[in-house]
Amino acid sequence: MNRLSSFVTFGTLGRALTLTNLCRLFALLMVAWQPFPGEYRVPLVGSALLGLALTWRGEWGAVAEPAKRLGLLLLCLLIPGLLSIPTSLAPSKSWGEIASVVLVGLAGLSVLYGLRHQQDHSWLQTGLVIVIAAWIGDGLLQALTGADVFGITPKAEGMINGPFTTNGIFGIIVAAMTPLVLWEPLKQRQRWAIALLSGIVITVTLSGQRNNLLLLGLGLIALSSLWSRRTRLIGLAILVATVVAVYPFAPTLQQRSNWMISSGSEMVASLQELRENPSDATSSKRLFNSLNRFTSDRAFLVDAGLKMIQDRPLTGVGINAFRPAYPLYAQLTPHGHRDKPTHAHNIYLELTAETGLIGLGGLLLAIALGWRWFALACHERQRMAAPYAATLLVMLFPLTTHTVLFAAFYFCLLIMVLGGFLAALFSPEAVIAAQIEPTPN
Known part of the structure; x- marks a missing residue:
């Protein structure tokens, strides 16, 4: 009787493990x-x-x-x-x-x-x-x-x-x-x-x-x-x-929200200064830094991605090559080094940078x-x-x-x-x- 029960169990398992069910399971x-x-x-x-x-x-x-x-x-x-x-x-x-x-x-x-x-x-x-x-x-x-x-x-x-x-x-x-x-x-x-x-x-x-x-x-x-x-x-x-x-x-969310508020006011001030004096490099740098703080260091990524697109507009720097290409295009951070990102943090920017x-x-x-x-x-x-x-x-x-x-x-x-x-x-x-x-x- 126990053997019969075992066969029934394995039979039920066999019917469950159909190709359709396996495909559906792996989808989940x-x-x-x-x-x-x-x-x-x-x-x-x-x-x-x-x-x-x-x-x-x-x-x-x-x-x-x-x-x-x-x-x-x-x-x-x-x-x-x-x-x-x-x-x-x-x-x-x-x-x-x-x-x-x-x-x-x-x-x-x-x-x-x-x-x-x-x-x-x-x-x-x-x-x-x-x-x-x-x-x-x-x-x-x-x-x-x-x-x-x-x-x-x-x-x-x-x-x-x-x-x-x-x-x-x-x-x-x-x-x-x-x-x-x-x-x-x-x-x-x-x-x-x-x-x-x-x-x-x-x-x-x-x-x-x-x-x-x-x-x-x-x-x-x-x-x-x-x-x-x-x-x-x-x-x-x-x-x-x-x-x-x-x-x-x-x-963490509070901290990032505070960054947005403080850097937002800095961006407004920098934009006003640039409007009055478009050639002011200090105001331009301050605007970039405040934008970078507003986006939690994303401005460096955006800047590097746009440079990649400008350099190779049609075919990009190569699919899956954003990370190795980044040091060639990224500007220095305020600490004097370049970050090592894993990706551009934006699907469309990264795709365009990599494949143009x-x-x-x-x-x-x-x-x-x-x-x-x-x-x-x-x-x-x-x-x-x-x-x-x-x-x-x-x-x-x-x-x-x-x-x-x-x-x-x-x-x-x-x-x-x-x-x-x-x-x-x-x-x-x-x-x-x-x-x-x-x-x-």
């Missing part, structure tokens, strides 16, 4: 596994292997239409990257990035296959609710006790990072994923969704970064399309009240194609794709910082959301549902 892990060893690399490589298996077995034909669209969008990024290699300042890094884009393409194929059916999207979004809720609880515990359930402590005073060992990623992911996590629950008027939204607002505020609040604000604007005007006003009032109440417990105006044009073309496909889709497909579209809007907003399109955790998140968007937008189930839906009298 692109978010859920980020705090753990291997971070984004584990689910990304796992999804790429699944995508390779799909290609080998010829299974990709089940998602041929969205796969072709995904390939077209990735080509908009890949071709400018290839064109940048002959003049790249770091050819080995550039070739490595090209390989990673191909890897991401295979991973995207796995996401498409795992989200072929409407119930797959529901499963993924429910999984994301559970993951984000768990992270929020972990972050609140860290804020109250100084350590999370894994014993991880904040890396900066009052700047919680939840289960992550590095700063910033926690708040970025929670804020960016808000539309995808809350779209359906809020649409269905689930009461617990309000509690989850409150937890998101609190933890994102405590994460201490202005960029995260911007991402969250964009997500809430997208979500507000589900509400009536009265509900929007009530929601705005609650949001402002929550941020104001939590603000005194976020010293051709690369920027490729990204803008990819965005335009995505929104055109959404606009031309039937109502049922738009309904399924809307949560992903709102999340892409947040992730690709041009004024956000701390993010980079290629490499690291952000590209992994982006391919998961983009895969869900295309899978929903070209779902044959949606067309069938729209055809059998009774027409109103």
Whole structure:
């Protein structure tokens, strides 16, 4: 009898570990596994292997239409990257990035296959609710006790990072994923969704970064399309009240806000001096320093990025070459040295600096194609794709910082959301549902 039970158990497990379920699981892990060893690399490589298996077995034909669209969008990024290699300042890094884009393409194929059916999207979004809720609880515990359930402590005073060992990623992911996590629950008027939204607002505020609040604000604007005007006003009032109440417990955010206030007045004074005397080098330098303080040392990055674009406007300094190229273009800091940034802290600036105006044009073309496909889709497909579209809007907003399109955790998140968007937008189930839906009298 025990052996029979064991066979039943293994049989159930075997049925659960279908290719579809594995692809769907790894799509969720692109978010859920980020705090753990291997971070984004584990689910990304796992999804790429699944995508390779799909290609080998010829299974990709089940998602041929969205796969072709995904390939077209990735080509908009890949071709400018290839064109940048002959003049790249770091050819080995550039070739490595090209390989990673191909890897991401295979991973995207796995996401498409795992989200072929409407119930797959529901499963993924429910999984994301559970993951984000768990992270929020972990972050609140860290804020109250100084350590999370894994014993991880904040890396900066009052700047919680939840289960992550590095700063910033926690708040970025929670804020960016808000539309995808809350779209359906809020649409269905689930009461617990309000509690989850409150937890998101609190933890994102405590994460201490202005960029995260911007991402969250964009997500809430997208979500507000589900509400009536009265509900929007009530929601705005609650949001402002929550941020104001939590603000005194976020010293890092307070510090950066004070920098903005003090440096803002300095910028106004410097601009007035330059208006009176345009050739005054001292005022010009003071304006740059105050702008740099206002943006938490981002002015050096912007200045270097613009110089790269000016120097190599068409093809840039090479895909994934911003970091090695930076010392050649960056001006000295007030301390007499050059910082060593990992990236430009802006998707569009870095992409243009690395792959030139051709690369920027490729990204803008990819965005335009995505929104055109959404606009031309039937109502049922738009309904399924809307949560992903709102999340892409947040992730690709041009004024956000701390993010980079290629490499690291952000590209992994982006391919998961983009895969869900295309899978929903070209779902044959949606067309069938729209055809059998009774027409109103």
